[in-house]
Amino acid sequence: MxxxxxxxxxxxxxxxxxxxxxxxxxxxxxxxxxxxxxxxxxxxxxxxxxxxxxxxxxxxxxxxxxxxxxxxxxxxxxxxxxxxxxxxxxxxxxxxxxxxxxxxxxxxxxxxxxxxxxxxxxxxxxxxxxxxxxxxxxxxxxxxxxxxxxPLVLMTAWRMLVSRAQVKPGDFVLVWGGAGGLGTMAIQICKVFNARAIAVVSSDEKAKRCQELGAAYVVNRSKQDVAEQVRNITNRRGVDIVFEHVGQATFPTSIRSLRWGGSLVTCGATSGFEAVTDVRFLWNKQLNFHGSHMGNKAELLAALRFVESGHIKxxxxxxxxxxxxxxxxxxxxxxxxxxxxxxxxxxx
Ligand SMILES: [Zn+2]
Known part of the structure; x- marks a missing residue:
């Protein structure tokens, strides 16, 4: 072959x-x-x-x-x-x-x-x-x-948001790489759970796609400051969940964007592995950090039901x-x- x-x-x-x-x-x-x-x-x-x-x-x-x-x-x-x-x-x-x-x-x-x-x-x-x-x-x-x-992006995003970060109705979820393979799934999963995705993208064309997929807000990082936009959108409270997979380049902004008691979930680090964490935020704001890797068969099957129903495309x-x-x-x-x-x- x-x-x-x-x-x-x-x-x-x-x-x-x-x-x-x-x-x-x-x-x-x-x-x-x-x-x-x-x-x-x-x-x-x-x-x-x-x-x-x-x-x-x-x-x-x-x-x-x-x-x-x-x-x-x-x-x-x-x-x-x-x-x-x-x-x-x-x-x-x-x-x-x-x-x-x-x-x-x-x-x-x-x-x-x-x-x-x-x-x-x-x-x-x-x-x-x-x-x-x-x-x-x-x-x-x-x-x-x-x-x-x-399969891979759907199952990975599902495990990150549903099993690990336990996304809930009303949650603000900061989604890095909103127009990518993982991000497009994350936005749609947020919508299934009535959570509000804030999609981060690098161009206006990608911003439009994320809005079509159901992102509640879109931030164009090539011309907007992500942390500042998050403060405005959440009325200074911060997001409930950060959906991370970029690593080094985004980690400090991710941590700064979390609300007190918020959760960061990550499945990768496309920009580098040496991500800086100011641990004062971790204890003082009582943050939760979740690692996530792939998913199990039950998670894939659960997510596929929402594909069959047309809620995830x-x-x-x-x-x-x-x-x-x-x-x-x-x-x-x-x-x-x-x-x-x-x-x-x-x-x-
Ligand atoms: Zn085994």
């Missing part, structure tokens, strides 16, 4: 579109003919390489995919060839104490599919092999492109042929993407 693969870390030039061996499903696996896959920032982290993280080469990225089941292993029940599915990208043993208590991200075998799996084990390919428990029925109201755009920037992954990664690195980039294999 054809896949986008790299054998050494570097810039987009290390990505090759070429033949790799077809995946072989084990007894508990399904083989999916990929109809669409999507782009995540972790594709770029893997390609660049991360200190202390070993990637199996050749590496196929892609933690989101949707397609049609082409074959199932001998032990698989409940999924059959022809089923339309999307991939739940959290891989774990499904048997240990962490897994059986709904905390699969604490499993000793936990891996993000298409990021930590390999060799040749990700969604940017014509076929994908995943454990049958990771194949989730595709919502019927979605195209394959729409379905492939959702996929946001796709553009659909590219699979072989254009290098171009897609450059667009993401230049911050030119609204919502998600989707890749479609030639034979899909």
């Amino acid at each position: 054809k896949a986008v693969v790299f054998e050494q870390h570097g810039g987009p030039e290390v990505l090759q579109y070429r033949e790799v061996p077809d995946p072989k499903p084990g007894p508990n696996d399904v083989l999916i003919k990929v109809k669409a896959a999507s782009a995540n920032y972790n594709d770029i982290w893997a390609r660049r390489g991360l200190p202390g993280v070993k990637f199996d080469m050749p590496h196929v990225s892609g933690s989101d995919a949707a397609g049609v089941v082409a074959a199932v292993g001998s032990e698989v029940r409940g999924v059959k060839p022809g089923d339309e599915v999307l991939v739940h990208p959290s891989m774990s043993c499904r048997a240990c104490e962490a897994c059986t208590s709904g905390q699969e991200f604490f499993c000793r075998d936990f891996k993000i599919w298409g990021f930590q799996t390999g060799p040749n084990d990700g969604g940017h390919a014509e076929y994908a092999r995943v454990p049958a428990v990771n194949a989730v029925p595709k919502p019927k109201n979605l195209t394959f492109e729409q379905a492939a755009s959702l 996929p946001v796709i920037d553009r659909v590219l042929p699979l072989k254009e992954v290098p171009q897609g990664q450059e667009l993401m690195e230049q911050d030119k993407v609204v919502g998600k980039l989707v890749y479609v294999p030639e034979a899909a």
Whole structure:
């Protein structure tokens, strides 16, 4: 099959579109003919390489995919060839104490599919092999492109806001990167819970998209001061929740924007890991800091119900042929993407 693969870390030039061996499903696996896959920032982290993280080469990225089941292993029940599915990208043993208590991200075998799996084990390919428990029925109201755009960002944003920060009606939620993959989901989740998203964006075009998605307020950080806008919008009280994933560049503003007793929840740090925290605010204002990483299958399924009901909509920037992954990664690195980039294999 054809896949986008790299054998050494570097810039987009290390990505090759070429033949790799077809995946072989084990007894508990399904083989999916990929109809669409999507782009995540972790594709770029893997390609660049991360200190202390070993990637199996050749590496196929892609933690989101949707397609049609082409074959199932001998032990698989409940999924059959022809089923339309999307991939739940959290891989774990499904048997240990962490897994059986709904905390699969604490499993000793936990891996993000298409990021930590390999060799040749990700969604940017014509076929994908995943454990049958990771194949989730595709919502019927979605195209394959729409379905492939959702799982990782939807589940991550849902866990951050609903499970960790416990968003409530009326809450002010400061959403960094409002027009990005995570941000567009966060805005819509806030709306589901009758919370008020304050979306931070870098252009007027992105501001418009966030308003269409239901952001109560939008701050254009290229011409407005975020902390000052938050003070104005919340009448000096501060926000109940900050939705963080930028890190170093935004952390001090995030902390300053919280109300007394407010919660910061973070799932990443695209601008750098050395985020400064003035701990006086932490104790004096009795702030809550929550780390969050991916989500469990129940969280994905809970969030997908709001997709089926039409309350949460996929946001796709553009659909590219699979072989254009290098171009897609450059667009993401230049911050030119609204919502998600989707890749479609030639034979899909
Ligand atoms: Zn486990």
